[in-house]
Amino acid sequence: MSFAMPGRRPSNSFDANPAATNRSAAEWIARLNADDATAQDAAGFRRWLAANPDHAERFERATDLWDMVPGTAPSRAPVTRRRALAGLMALTATTAGGTIAFQAAHAATPYETGIGEQRRIGLRDGSSLLLDAATRVRLIATAERRQLWLERGRVDLTVTPRTIPFTIDAGRGDMTASAGRFDLRRDREDRVAVTAIEGSATETTGGARQLTGGERLVDGRIDRPDLAATQAWTSGRAAFHDDTLTTVAEEANRYSTTRLVIADPAVAGVRVSGMYRMGDNVALGRSLATLLALRVRTIEGAVLLGG
Numbered sequence: 001m002s003f004a005m006p007g008r009r010p011s012n013s014f015d016a017n018p019a020a021t022n023r024s025a026a027e028w029i030a031r032l033n034a035d036d037a038t039a040q041d042a043a044g045f046r047r048w049l050a051a052n053p054d055h056a057e058r059f060e061r062a063t064d065l066w067d068m069v070p071g072t073a074p075s076r077a078p079v080t081r082r083r084a085l086a087g088l089m090a091l092t093a094t095t096a097g098g099t100i101a102f103q104a105a106h107a108a109t110p111y112e113t114g115i116g117e118q119r120r121i122g123l124r125d126g127s128s129l130l131l132d133a134a135t136r137v138r139l140i141a142t143a144e145r146r147q148l149w150l151e152r153g154r155v156d157l158t159v160t161p162r163t164i165p166f167t168i169d170a171g172r173g174d175m176t177a178s179a180g181r182f183d184l185r186r187d188r189e190d191r192v193a194v195t196a197i198e199g200s201a202t203e204t205t206g207g208a209r210q211l212t213g214g215e216r217l218v219d220g221r222i223d224r225p226d227l228a229a230t231q232a233w234t235s236g237r238a239a240f241h242d243d244t245l246t247t248v249a250e251e252a253n254r255y256s257t258t259r260l261v262i263a264d265p266a267v268a269g270v271r272v273s274g275m276y277r278m279g280d281n282v283a284l285g286r287s288l289a290t291l292l293a294l295r296v297r298t299i300e301g302a303v304l305l306g307g
Contacts, residue, residue, distance in 0.1 A: 001065070002086060012126060016063050019162050021052075021055060022049065022294070024055075028045050028048065030182070031045075032045060036073060036291060041236055041289060044224060051080055053210075060124060060158055063138070075179070082131075082153075092133060101117070101142050104184060109138065109139050109140070110136065110137070111131060111136070111137050111139065112131075112135065112136040112137075112153065113131045113132070113133055113134065113135045113136075113153070114133070114134065115253070115254060115255065115256065115257055116133050116254075116255045116256055116257065116279055117133055118130060118131060118132055118133060118161060118187060119131045121138065121139075123141035123146075124141050124142070125141040125142075125143075125146055125160055125162055126162075127141060127146070127157070127158055127159050127160045127166065128157075128158045128162035128200070129148070129155050129156060129157045129158065129279040130155065131146050131153065131154075131155055131157065132153055132154035132156075132158040132233050132234075132254075133153070133254045133255050134152070134153050134254045135150075135152060135153025135154055135155060136151040136153060137149060137150050137151060137153075137155060138151065143164070144160065144164065144195055145164065145167075146159075146165070146166040146167065147166070147168075147169065148166070148167070148168055148169065148184075149165040149169045149170075149294070150170040150171070150184050150185075150186050150192075151168070151171075151186070152186055152187075152188075153185075153186065153254075154183070154184065154185045154186075154233060155183075155184045155185075156181070156182075156183055156184075156197075156231070156234055157180070157181065157182045157183075157184060158180075158182075159177045159179050159180055159181070159182070160179065160282055161178060162178075163178040165177060165178050166178070167204075168182065168184060168194065168201065168245070170185075170186050170192045170194060171186055171190060171192055172192045172203070173203060173205035174203070174204045174205055175194060175201045175203050175204065175217075176201065176202055176204055177200065177201040177202075178199070178200075179199050179212070180196060180198045180199015180200060180201070181196075181197040181198040182194060182195065182196055182198070182199075182300045183195040183197055183216075183230050188250065191218075191219065192218070193216055193217070193218040194211065194216065194217045194218075194223060195211075195215070195216040195217075195227070195230050196211040196213050196214065196215050196216070197213070197214075197227060197231065198213050198218050199210045200213065201214060203217075209222065214232070226239070229241070232275060233278070236255075236277060236278055236279060237276060237277055237278060238251050238252070238274055238278050239274075239275050239277055240272050240273055240274060240275075240276070241273050242272075242273055243250070243271065243272055243273070244268065244270065244271060245267055245268055245270045245271075245272055245288070245292070245305065246262055246268045246269070247272075248260075248272050248288070249261065249262055249274055249305070251278075252276075252278060252281055253281070253283075254278075255279045256279055256280065256281040257279075257301070258281045258282060258301060258303060259281065259301060259302045259303070260281045260284065260285055260302075260303050260305065261302050261303065261304050261305065262305055262306060263297070263304040263305060263306050263307030264294075264295075264306030264307040266306070266307070267292070267305065267306040272288070272291075272292075274291075281303050282298060282303055284303075285298070285303035285304075285305055288305060289305060294306045295307060
């Protein structure tokens, strides 16, 4: 099998088939990440993107796969010529032409939000999802397979009816849904909650239980939560019901880089109920301090409660 050396400029011509486009995308990643990349390379890459609307999507998929190759993630050391070549080999040599490697990247496309960020995503099958702050998922939505893996955080998932059911994996076994709307959560302690806002979902492992509209599966049991409170996060709020102050702070810190800190361990277990706007921890800290008769102090990057 042959592949492009990082020193060779990828072709700017129109690729006649998807496999060729995949290959060009891999070549561009290796070229742009090589230590001898030039402004000429950047200009050539822009011309390649402009040559066909499909190029940008193929490049994005290739980038997802590049990030999964050990030693090539941008957060690591700068990419050398040798490492760029190794990454390209991993992209193109997984299977003949790299086609299945690119399909795998598409099948497990990652989406992630940071602190205070929410993101809405439309899928090719017509389904959609809203990612809450500090959330990471992997997705596939093709004619042959529809699946979501929730690695952390919270998602509002709307499933469009199709012949192939939608599989949900939040770390506690799979569930399948033919249609409906679902609230999925996986917190820092790996606790999982799946709520059927509309429609129904069925466990495919364990007891094969079914969730119907208004029901939630949490900690191995099914209950009926307050759906308005469950969905409050989609409008930038959070609902608490007899939760500890520590829990409130952990939730609030998903939405603001100004940390809400419990400065006095003696008040960490104080219980809180109510609906609060997220994203402004200074205002939230002052509200909680007034409600609970606590001392509040604001320092650079943090709001201290108690102490």
